[in-house]
Amino acid sequence: MKLIHIKRETKTxxxxxxxxxxxxxxxxxxxxxxxxxxxxxxxKYRETYYGEVKSCEDCMLFI
Structure with a gap:
């Protein structure tokens, strides 16, 4: 068992x-x-409709 590991997770x-x-x-x-x-x-990053990868700092979470 590893002590430290890195994991990638995608959410909508x-x-x-x-x-x-x-x-x-x-x-x-x-x-x-x-x-x-x-x-x-x-x-954390998001993929646009056109396939570009952008950082999530330019958009805010909508609640």
């Missing part, structure tokens, strides 16, 4: 941008785990 979230408004997109999280518990999110 409702996001809001100023240019496009509300959109539902797949967000991929890359997390570091220690003994099976998540410790830190290393990076």
């Amino acid at each position: 979230e409702q996001r809001h941008t100023t240019k496009m408004g509300s959109l539902q997109t797949k967000v991929t999280y890359i997390k570091k785990y220690f003994l099976g518990f998540p410790v830190k999110t290393l990076h």
